Amino acid sequence: MKYYLKFVFLYTVSCFVTVATHAQDVPVKNSKEKPISPDLFGIFFEDINYAADGGLYAEMVQNRSFEYNPSDRKGWHSLTAWKYLAEDFAYGTLTVETSEPLNENNPHYTVLNIEDEGQGKGGLGLANSGFDGMVLKEGENYNFSVWSRLFSESAVPLRVELRDKEGKVYGHTTWTAESTDWKKYEARIAVTQSTDSAYLAVVAKGKGKIALDMVSLFPENTFKGRANGLRADLARVIADMRPAFVRFPGGCLVHGDGLENMYRWKNTIGPVEERVPQKNIWGYHQTAGLGYFEYFQFCEDIGAKPLPVLAAAVSCQNSGGTWRIGSIGQKAMPLEDMQDYIRDVLDLIEYANGPVTSTWGAKRAEAGHPQPFNLEYIGIGNEDKITPGFEERFKMIHDAIREKHPEIIVVGTSGPSHSGEDYEKGWEFAKRENVALVDEHYYEKPEWFWNNRERYDKYDRTVPADIYLGEFAAHDTDRKNTLRSALAEAAYMTHLERNGDIVRFSSYAPLFGRVGHTQWNPNLIYFTGDKVLRTVNYYVQQLFSVNRGDIYDPGLVSPSGRGKDKKAFVVSGVKDSETGDIIIKIVNGEEGELGADINLSGLDISKAEAECILLTGNPVAENTFEAPETVVPETRSLRVNETFTYPAPAHSLSVIRIKL
Structure with a gap:
């Protein structure tokens, strides 16, 4: 070229x-x-396409707490991604149990009953394959941790190894389980050679009975060196965009597949072993290891404004797998539960901005961040079907925020498309309730973006509501990330600049896609365990963001x-x-x-x-x-x-x- x-x-x-x-x-x-708006170009992060677990979240062990189950994905179970090891004539049993767990949020754990530890270098244990194999880099350190509990009288020595399929060991550590109460063990493993297909093996070297839970492996080299941190190369490719804001954690993930699957921010903070994992609406599992504290911390690390999005107390209208616009799977939270839910929303604002003397500000400080995160915006709802149930609950939440925190700007929604019944109803409702910002979403062919470059020229400037174009992308043939689609997006973004007096935010969607694990294409950035691909569309978004x-x-x-x-x-x-x-x-x-x-x-x-x-x-x-x-x-x-x-x-x- x-x-x-x-x-x-x-x-x-x-x-x-x-x-x-x-x-x-x-x-x-x-x-x-x-x-x-100086904040016109930002990013939208949703845990779709393995963007969090197996992606941005740097945890290398898949199903680390043995909480996978068939409701996450057909055929999954507590030992998915794990393999039973009986080496060098070792024998015994491996079971999954729930009696007296580490805590009620993490009920499953494994028990190794070692009847004979075998001979030579082997032993009885289990191995984890990670996400398509574990990538190790020569000369770097990896932080291993596990919670264990001894059920036998004698202490049990164990060996932890990072191996390849041929049994070659790239790094190891040893430890001894000796507590009859749950206890955390931690060690650093130095890796001697690079590989992209390692697995983690934990093997017992003595007779006994031991429970294991929260088996974890993190690269020491996370983004900014954060504990429980982010995969450095994926975080860096986001930081290189210099986004003005980060919208998180969704997306359809927020309102969930039914009311019980709704994303609850309080379940995602505090010690990782106490967080509440659950089914991901996109057909896999979310550990909540990447939670609200980590999202806020990441925003601060890259100089972006946080824009968290919470459910409007209704579930996704596509709940139950009815993925089509206009479906009626939406369920509304019972009105008698709304005050508790509203309290959760207000508590989030306190968690982000409150002093350390406040209840939730103190929890933020306990996590290592006494200073406020300076939250300015909060989204309520995500491309919801505009029903009476939605309107009633959104109004309750919106009014409560406006009364308690008038300094916080609420972002509403206008449904899942650029036109149609929900779009019209969403805007009518937003105007009626004086919502400050309205979130629009649309995905169309490149030609649509070229043909609609006057869309916001025609919007009524007398309406107090501004626009957040929260999700958009040009879908070319076979949903490929072509230069043609990227240029259509670029042309449309010049129109966003021209209308930057009423378009306050915009973000491409989705952001990430792990190769072999995508539920949606195209995505802005593709990745494997050791590679990151910047699409042509990524460069368009980056050029507009860096040059805003x-x-x-x-x-x-x-x-x-x-x-x-x-x-x-x-x-x-x-x-x-x-x-x-x-x-x-x-x-x-x-x-x-x-x-x-x-x-x-x-x-x-x-x-x-x-x-x-x-x-x-x-x-x-x-x-x-x-x-x-x-x-x-x-x-x-x-x-x-x-x-x-x-x-x-x-x-x-x-x-x-x-x-x-």
Whole structure:
């Protein structure tokens, strides 16, 4: 694709003085300038496609607490991902039991009854395969932990090994179970060689009877070195987007598959062994190891505003597997339970922002964060069917937040689509209740995004509610992440910038997909146990997020020549008042090169420095694990004049950043 660049950077220019960095010092070139949301581009994280367990959450042991069951997925059970080991003539039994568990939230555990420990290096025990095998890196440390309880008189020595399928050992540690009460053992394992297909083996080296629970293995090198932390490479690829906000933990995950499956934030904080695991609505299991404290901590670590979303006290309308728009699986919480639920919502705000002297602020402090998380927004509901039951319960929650915490901005919902009955009812209800922000969701073909680039131009500016485009993506043929779909999204995002006075937030969805375990495609980022793939769509989202502004100026750039009449050719010009930079975005979805007229007249460019980041290629091209750099941004310096024409290559996104 480099041949596209050779004609882009042919302009010669005189450069001049620096413009002041404050918004009031940025020259106003015309009366149509308007402020836009500086938080326009962020991310939406949902535990779909193994995005949390087996993904961003760095735990390497699958089914660590033996809580998998058939309701999670057909055929699953307490020993899914585990294997019984009887080596070198060792024999005994392995059972799953529930009497006197570690705690009531974690009722299952395994019991090894070692009748003979065998000979040589073997033993009796169990092995865990992790998520498609465990990835180990030479020279790094891994933190092992387990809770055990001795049922026999004599202490039982055990050996923990990281092995491959041929039995080669990459690292090991030993420990002795000697307590008849539940006790946690921890050790660090140094790995001597890299592999992508290891498994964890825990084998007893003496006779006796021992219970095991919460068998865990974490890389020591988590993101920011956090305990119970995040997989460093996946967290880094998010941080590299520099998102303004993070919406979590869903998505349909929030309102769940029936009322009993509703996501409850209080079940996800505190010691991990005491958290409440449950079925994931997307057909697997969630440990709650990645919980609300970890979400808030991650937002702080990457400088993003937290935007938690809670259920509106109704379950997903698609509960029971009826995945179609308009289905009637939605169940409403009994009204007699609503005050307790509302208290949970208010307690979340206290957990995030309350002083350490408050009940829930103290729990945040106990987790290691005495300072508030500075929560500003909270979402209530997720693309719900707008029924009387939903409206009544949303109003109760919304009114309670507004009364107790008027400083918190509530985000409502307008159903699962860009139009239709729920969309209309959702907006009517939001206007009636003076909801500050309304969450819209839609997934369409690339052509839809090109054809609807005036959607928010037509919205009524007198309505107090702003928009959060919480989920969107262009679905190309076979739902592939093509340059064509990415450019359609880029074109639409220029329209979000133009309407940044009423569109406050936007986020692509879904964010993550683990290869071989996806329930939804396309996704922004794909990954395996040791690889991360940035799609073309990822680069579009990153380029807009990293190059966002807070002032929209329609006088900075316009199509020239043939570009004026082309549907698939759009431009946008914004200013960053913090840096004083001018940022131009040009999207050309046409077959040929088209020009964009850039107008810097009235600005002092005597010391201007400019660069152009170009994303271009074959429209059906996509990045793959075999060819991850098929379409990637390329950056070149660019010389500018007060007025000049930029030749935008066919099928391209160009981001020009000018430092004055």
